[in-house]
Amino acid sequence: MSALHDHTHCIADALTRADALCAERGARLTALRRRVLELVWSSHRPRGAYAILEDLSQQDGKAAAPLTVYRALEFLVEQGLVHRIESLNAYVGCAAPGDVHSGQFLVCEACGDAAEIDDPGVGAAIIAAAAGRGFRVQRPTVEVRGLCKSCQETSR
Amino acid sequence: MSALHDHTHCIADALTRADALCAERGARLTALRRRVLELVWSSHRPRGAYAILEDLSQQDGKAAAPLTVYRALEFLVEQGLVHRIESLNAYVGCAAPGDVHSGQFLVCEACGDAAEIDDPGVGAAIIAAAAGRGFRVQRPTVEVRGLCKSCQETSR
DNA sequence: GACAGAGTGTTATAAAGTAACACCCATGTC
DNA sequence: GACATGGGTGTTACTTTATAACACTCTGTC
Ligand SMILES: [Zn+2]
Ligand SMILES: [Zn+2]
Ligand SMILES: [Zn+2]
Ligand SMILES: [Zn+2]
Numbered sequence: 001m002s003a004l005h006d007h008t009h010c011i012a013d014a015l016t017r018a019d020a021l022c023a024e025r026g027a028r029l030t031a032l033r034r035r036v037l038e039l040v041w042s043s044h045r046p047r048g049a050y051a052i053l054e055d056l057s058q059q060d061g062k063a064a065a066p067l068t069v070y071r072a073l074e075f076l077v078e079q080g081l082v083h084r085i086e087s088l089n090a091y092v093g094c095a096a097p098g099d100v101h102s103g104q105f106l107v108c109e110a111c112g113d114a115a116e117i118d119d120p121g122v123g124a125a126i127i128a129a130a131a132g133r134g135f136r137v138q139r140p141t142v143e144v145r146g147l148c149k150s151c152q153e154t155s156r
Numbered sequence: 157m158s159a160l161h162d163h164t165h166c167i168a169d170a171l172t173r174a175d176a177l178c179a180e181r182g183a184r185l186t187a188l189r190r191r192v193l194e195l196v197w198s199s200h201r202p203r204g205a206y207a208i209l210e211d212l213s214q215q216d217g218k219a220a221a222p223l224t225v226y227r228a229l230e231f232l233v234e235q236g237l238v239h240r241i242e243s244l245n246a247y248v249g250c251a252a253p254g255d256v257h258s259g260q261f262l263v264c265e266a267c268g269d270a271a272e273i274d275d276p277g278v279g280a281a282i283i284a285a286a287a288g289r290g291f292r293v294q295r296p297t298v299e300v301r302g303l304c305k306s307c308q309e310t311s312r
Numbered sequence: 313g314a315c316a317g318a319g320t321g322t323t324a325t326a327a328a329g330t331a332a333c334a335c336c337c338a339t340g341t342c
Numbered sequence: 343g344a345c346a347t348g349g350g351t352g353t354t355a356c357t358t359t360a361t362a363a364c365a366c367t368c369t370g371t372c
Contacts (some may be wrong), residue, residue, distance in 0.1 A: 085241040087297055106291045117285055125281035126300060129273055134305030135262045141243055141299040144282060151289030
């Protein structure tokens with residue numbers, strides 16, 4: 001994700017979509033959950049639960065407990081508003097909530113950005129590989145470590 | 157992986173291949189590292205570092221520290237003898253050490269088995285998806301949760 | 313206002329992983 | 343044989359990540 005974009009926009013968009021989706025589903029996007037979502041979206045980098053916790057403490061002055069954050073994150077993941085990056089123990093905002101998908105990520109080792117791709121080819125290949133072995137897919141996880149375009153250019 | 161196979165064989169094979177590979181590379185598969193590899197291979201299920209630690213204590217009577225196990229696992233992963241399953245914080249023996257690959261796994265939610273597949277289609281799809289976005293792949297992670305063949309049959 | 317159920321707060325604890333530093337021991341060198 | 347070297351291991355303490363148990367609060371419904 002380019003560093004040169006109006007990220008305020010990304011955040012605002014994400015919150016608006018979240019409001020709409022939750023309203024539509026009858027899910028309760030409470031003040032706390034909305035705030036945690038906003039903090040997850042504070043960048044395009046995956047953020048750890050404890051980093052978010054610290055933000056809550058420092059920016060909001062509320063000394064919340066870990067569970068508070070974990071419960072909010074659990075809700076957000078269930079609603080598909082946030083994905084968990086397993087290989088980083090961290091969370092990142094979903095680029096396309098609403099559609100059902102499990103998330104495929106290109107994680108840059110240099111800048112830490114996690115670009116979400118929902119590549120049909122990758123999805124299809126996984127389904128095919130699993131089907132060939134009689135395996136019923138429930139939740140695929142794809143997390144590709146490497147170097148993003150701009151970091152390759154920078155390091156030259 | 158079927159529960160009905162001579163697993164002693166799996167373990168013995170794995171150790172033999174590990175001996176050969178390490179000898180070939182000049183890597184030191186010490187007694188401790190070999191023992192940890194054996195414990196990782198004690199089943200086809202991914203095992204946590206602390207589970208292995210407990211085995212070491214109980215079976216060998218040695219009250220080892222966590223670091224002991226983590227260091228051995230680090231070596232084994234570097235040598236490609238063991239893979240780490242990110243979504244489980246656990247380790248499993250590699251089915252095809254020697255070839256360079258990063259591991260793709262079908263993880264059964266019911267029995268816990270992790271079947272390693274190195275599906276060329278999945279690998280190619282990931283490379284293609286990344287290339288299309290200018291991303292240079294270093295280490296892909298594919299971990300598919302679902303139900304394995306035998307567990308689907310059992311639950312009917 | 314009473315009620316039920318979802319959400320939150322609080323305290324304590326478990327699980328997973330790492331840092332710093334000392335020691336051992338095999339190997340190669342003088 | 344004495345000696346330096348470097349990889350491997352042991353030990354202690356600690357950090358980070360995640361969950362359990364239980365009490366309280368809010369919100370909508372009757
Ligand atoms: Zn942005
Ligand atoms: Zn998504
Ligand atoms: Zn493998
Ligand atoms: Zn199974």
